[in-house]
Amino acid sequence: MKNKIWQTFLLTLIVVVALAALFYLPRTQVGDMELRRVNILSDVQHLDKEGRILAEVKADSIDGYVEKGIDTAAVRVRQLAYVDTVPQGMTPIEDFADVTGLHREMDHFYAALGQASQRPVRVAYFGDSYIEGDILTMDLRGLLQQKFGGRGVGFVEIACVSSDFRRSATTRRSGWKRYHANEKGRGFKPAMQGLAGSYFIPTGTATYELRGQSNVYPHLLDTADVATVFFTPGEGLSIDYALNGGPAHSLFTNGEAQEPEMVEELVEEIDSDSVVRYKTVRRAIDPVQQGAGNIVAKNVDARIGRFSMTVKGGQGSRFYGVALDGHRGVAVDNFSMRGSGGQHLGGIPQETLRRFASLRPYDLIILHFGLNVASPKQKDYSAYTSQLGTVIDHMKEAFPHASILVVSMGDRDKRGSDGQMHTMSGVKEMVSYLRKMASDHHVAFWNLYEAMGGDGSLARMTEKKQANLDYTHINFAGGRRLAGLLFDVLMNGKDNYQHRVQ
Numbered sequence: 296m297k298n299k300i301w302q303t304f305l306l307t308l309i310v311v312v313a314l315a316a317l318f319y320l321p322r323t324q325v326g327d328m329e330l331r332r333v334n335i336l337s338d339v340q341h342l343d344k345e346g347r348i349l350a351e352v353k354a355d356s357i358d359g360y361v362e363k364g365i366d367t368a369a370v371r372v373r374q375l376a377y378v379d380t381v382p383q384g385m386t387p388i389e390d391f392a393d394v395t396g397l398h399r400e401m402d403h404f405y406a407a408l409g410q411a412s413q414r415p416v417r418v419a420y421f422g423d424s425y426i427e428g429d430i431l432t433m434d435l436r437g438l439l440q441q442k443f444g445g446r447g448v449g450f451v452e453i454a455c456v457s458s459d460f461r462r463s464a465t466t467r468r469s470g471w472k473r474y475h476a477n478e479k480g481r482g483f484k485p486a487m488q489g490l491a492g493s494y495f496i497p498t499g500t501a502t503y504e505l506r507g508q509s510n511v512y513p514h515l516l517d518t519a520d521v522a523t524v525f526f527t528p529g530e531g532l533s534i535d536y537a538l539n540g541g542p543a544h545s546l547f548t549n550g551e552a553q554e555p556e557m558v559e560e561l562v563e564e565i566d567s568d569s570v571v572r573y574k575t576v577r578r579a580i581d582p583v584q585q586g587a588g589n590i591v592a593k594n595v596d597a598r599i600g601r602f603s604m605t606v607k608g609g610q611g612s613r614f615y616g617v618a619l620d621g622h623r624g625v626a627v628d629n630f631s632m633r634g635s636g637g638q639h640l641g642g643i644p645q646e647t648l649r650r651f652a653s654l655r656p657y658d659l660i661i662l663h664f665g666l667n668v669a670s671p672k673q674k675d676y677s678a679y680t681s682q683l684g685t686v687i688d689h690m691k692e693a694f695p696h697a698s699i700l701v702v703s704m705g706d707r708d709k710r711g712s713d714g715q716m717h718t719m720s721g722v723k724e725m726v727s728y729l730r731k732m733a734s735d736h737h738v739a740f741w742n743l744y745e746a747m748g749g750d751g752s753l754a755r756m757t758e759k760k761q762a763n764l765d766y767t768h769i770n771f772a773g774g775r776r777l778a779g780l781l782f783d784v785l786m787n788g789k790d791n792y793q794h795r796v797q
Contacts, residue, residue, distance in 0.1 A: 370727040372734045379791040381784070386746035388700065388788055391734040400739040404698040404785075405792035407658040411443040411624050417655060418627045419490070419697075421640060422663035425705065427631040430771055433463045434778035436627035442786075445624025447519030447599075448507050450655070452616045453495040455631075462771065463508055464619075470501030470606075471614075476632065476639040485642040489525065489590070489615035490651055491630050492639050496613060497606045504603040505617050519619035522595045522602040525654070532609025534593070539601050546593050549609060590615070590647065592654040596622075618655070628655075636679060637664035640686045648693030657697045660690055663743075665704035665729055666767070671720040680732040687736045699738040703729045705777070706744050706753040708766040716754035716766060718744075746780050 376389035377399055392400035407416045418439075420432045429448070436449065448464040454473050474483045476492035487494050507519060524534065524546065534547040595602070599619060606614070620626045632639060640662075668679050687699060703726045709719040726744045733740035748755060753769075756762040761773035769777060 370724075370731040372731050374734045376734070376740075379788050381787055385784060385787065386742050386780075388784055389730070389733070389740045389742075391740065392737050399792075400737070401659075401698045401700065401788055402792055403696055404659040405789040406796075408443055408625075408789055409793075411445070414623060415445070415620060416443065416625045417657045418625065418659045418661065419630060419657045420627060420661045420663065421630045421632075421637065422661075422702075423631065423635050423637070423666050424633040425631075425666050425768060426629060426663065426774075427633055428461045428771075429463045429629045430769060431774035431778050431781075432627055432629040433771075434775045435782055436463075436625070438778060438782040439625040439627065440621075443625050444621065445626055446621035447521075447619030447626065449620065449626045450490070450525075450616050450618040450628040450630075451505055452491050452493055453503055453614055455491070455493070465506050465508065467504040468502060470498050471495045471503070472498055476642065477634060486644055487613055488643055489647065490628075490643065491616060492632050492635075492643070494613045494615055497609065499607075501606040502603070503606070503617065504601065505619065506601040507619055519599045520596065520622045521620050522597075522599050523618045523620070523655075524593050524604065525590060525615040525618070525651075526593075527590055527611075527613040529609040529611030529613075532612045533607045534604055536595060536602065536604040538595065538597050538599055538603075540603075543605070546595065546604065547591075590650045590654065634667055635664065636668045636683065637662060637686055638682045641682070641689050643689075645689065645693060648689070652693050657694055659698045659700065660694060661700050661702055662687065662690075663702040663704075665725045666707065669704060669707065669719070669721045669725040671709065673721055674724050676725050676728040680728045683729075684732050684736050687732075687738060691736075701729055701733040701738060701740045702781070703741065703743050705747050705769070706749070706751070708751060708754045708757075716751055718750045718752075741781070741784065743777070743781075746784070747777060 374391055376391050378387045378389055381387045388401060390399045390401055392398050404416075404418075410416065418435075420426060420435070422432075426432050440446065451464055451466065453471055454466070454468055472495065474481070474487070474494050474496070476483060476485070476488060479485075505522075522536075522538075524536075526534075528547065528549045530549060532547065532549040533545070535543045536546045537543045602617060602619065604617075606612070618626070618628070662683070664683060665676075665679075668676065687701075690697070690699060704722065707719045707722050708716045711717045722744060726742060730740050730742070744752075747753070753762050753766055756769065756773050756776070757764065757766060759772075760770075761776055762769045
């Protein structure tokens with residue numbers, strides 16, 4: 296038999312050269328999935344998630360945080376952040392409020408929690424579709440109410456896109472025309488919007504019903520002490536309400552003599568030890584000053600599991616939503632805006648924000664955005680964070696006593712050329728720019744991406760059925776986990792605050 300060793304060697308060489316050459320072909324995608332890159336040397340080479348060969352990976356310490364310079368254009372923050380002592384494994388809140396050290400951004404909220412047995416402590420959580428349907432905020436609300444008291448689901452729009460799958464409350468409505476910041480081409484007027492970026496106009500006779508649900512935290516979310524309707528009255532408006540399916544009563548009739556409206560305001564006090572504390576005071580507003588264009592809040596006090604109302608007449612009236620709360624304890628309002636980067640908040644008139652600040656003074660405002668802006672093709676988010684930074688200033692002006700906390704976007708994953716799920720390029724850059732924005736505007740910052748586990752953490756949550764298969768959004772189970780992380784770091788911060796002021 297003739298020996299063909301050299302032909303075998305030549306064939307093997309051709310195959311090896313061909314396979315090696317395939318590594319340099321352009322990356323191929325099928326839909327949103329990138330096909331794995333052919334690399335016969337993968338077992339002996341170290342590659343990053345983009346398929347680049349790494350000779351050495353160096354770490355660069357930035358203000359106590361370690362970020363890999365190989366795959367991120369991390370923005371270096373030069374300002375010193377005050378960071379509380381935290382247990383091992385906990386991602387701390389960074390406080391950029393005051394370089395002098397005399398004031399910390401989160402102190403007002405921590406002090407307010409100590410007063411929760413005497414007054415309502417309110418949290419406004421603004422975000423995108425990541426918290427839609429009360430995901431994450433539902434569990435954060437429950438944890439805070441279990442510890443500090445409080446009842447009800449907080450503020451709920453007349454109608455929103457998540458009404459059908461929200462678990463913490465159900466709504467029924469008819470006879471309303473909806474105007475929303477996401478639908479600017481349908482007659483939406485920014486000057487008329489409320490905190491949720493929307494307003495609703497009754498057409499003819501309009502009805503609305505809001506009911507809390509007991510399947511999450513029994514005896515907390517399903518029974519409230521007070522229902523509040525937020526609206527701007529038009530001439531001839533009448534509102535009737537009913538509680539728990541009972542008889543109807545008049546809530547508001549425009550044109551008749553009205554009792555002075557009571558609003559709440561936060562007042563700052565300094566005690567003998569120079570510790571700043573806040574208390575809520577109530578004052579009356581002359582009904583004459585409640586004219587058209589002003590936002591009115593009408594309260595109903597009772598044990599409330601279901602609130603319903605019927606609205607008639609009132610040309611020019613606008614409604615914003617209904618809140619179910621306790622007389623004391625913690626209230627958490629979910630203000631989610633699908634597809635938003637948060638810039639829409641800058642379009643809410645300052646007068647409207649101030650009016651809500653008097654009707655519903657917040658102790659903590661959380662801004663959680665970035666998911667809809669991050670892109671694998673973009674590294675520089677300075678223009679975006681400049682816009683979101685103006686929103687921070689906008690909120691500060693209207694809510695001067697509120698603590699403001701920026702929560703970064705969480706992990707968002709994509710399949711890399713190695714066949715594994717990794718953090719999408721652009722996420723770490725976005726987190727870095729959001730952190731710098733918090734520093735520039737002297738507010739607090741929490742790195743959710745790091746807290747949930749960093750690179751590929753959403754894929755790991757997906758495997759545990761805590762996130763959706765889009766590798767972008769968490770589900771209710773994931774919201775419960777992340778709410779627990781945020782609750783723990785807030786309670787750790789409160790403990791640190793108490794040690795400082797004692």
